[in-house]
Amino acid sequence: MKKPSRRLLLAGAGASLLPIGSTFAAGLIATPAQTEGPFYPTAFPADMDNDLVQVRGQAAQAMGTVLHLEGRVLDLNGRPVDGALVEIWQCDAQGVYDHPRQPGRERRDMAFQGYGRMILTADGRYTFRTLKPVAYPGRAPHIHFKVATASGGLLTSQFYIAGEPGNERDGVFRGAVRDPRQRERVEMKLAPAPGLEAGALATTMDIVVG
Numbered sequence: 268m269k270k271p272s273r274r275l276l277l278a279g280a281g282a283s284l285l286p287i288g289s290t291f292a293a294g295l296i297a298t299p300a301q302t303e304g305p306f307y308p309t310a311f312p313a314d315m316d317n318d319l320v321q322v323r324g325q326a327a328q329a330m331g332t333v334l335h336l337e338g339r340v341l342d343l344n345g346r347p348v349d350g351a352l353v354e355i356w357q358c359d360a361q362g363v364y365d366h367p368r369q370p371g372r373e374r375r376d377m378a379f380q381g382y383g384r385m386i387l388t389a390d391g392r393y394t395f396r397t398l399k400p401v402a403y404p405g406r407a408p409h410i411h412f413k414v415a416t417a418s419g420g421l422l423t424s425q426f427y428i429a430g431e432p433g434n435e436r437d438g439v440f441r442g443a444v445r446d447p448r449q450r451e452r453v454e455m456k457l458a459p460a461p462g463l464e465a466g467a468l469a470t471t472m473d474i475v476v477g
């Protein structure tokens with residue numbers, strides 16, 4: 268009798284052990300969901316475009332290090348997801364959110380937009396000009412994000428800075444990253460981007476929705 272190929276055996280094991288939609292079901296590992304946290308806007312700013320460093324009508328630019336954050340939204344097979352809405356929100360360079368539950372909110376940097384959104388471009392990318400996130404008490408630096416797909420899917424999660432020692436002490440990070448391969452989905456590798464903007468950093472983070 269001809270022995271079944273190793274590939275068939277593996278496919279069979281996958282089919283029996285891994286439900287469809289599982290984090291590990293296909294070629295790509297999904298971006299793990301993480302808590303929305305307490306600071307999602309209760310009221311959206313008048314300017315909520317994808318440049319959080321510059322608020323429309325203000326001459327001043329936000330304090331902090333500019334970060335160009337971009338990437339694609341992909342399904343588990345690596346196919347771009349069309350028409351998704353991507354939102355991000357984060358604290359300012361002093362660690363202060365623009366939110367009613369934020370103690371000391373009045374100290375916030377009024378030149379920082381704090382929240383932005385965009386629909387994927389025609390080539391399937393999102394791009395934000397925002398700030399390198401900073402730590403605040405109890406949390407490693409992070410950027411919150413949500414992705415709503417045209418088919419009704421919703422993913423809420425957070426990005427961190429690769430190499431930041433505080434990640435390992437952050438309860439939200441530890442709860443989300445159960446498999447080492449999930450790290451690349453939530454840890455941003457920051458690189459200087461002089462071609463984009465003097466003094467700015469850049470990172471590419473594909474968001475994989477299951």
Ligand SMILES: [Fe+2]
Nearest residue numbers: 304306409411
């Ligand atoms: Fe937060």
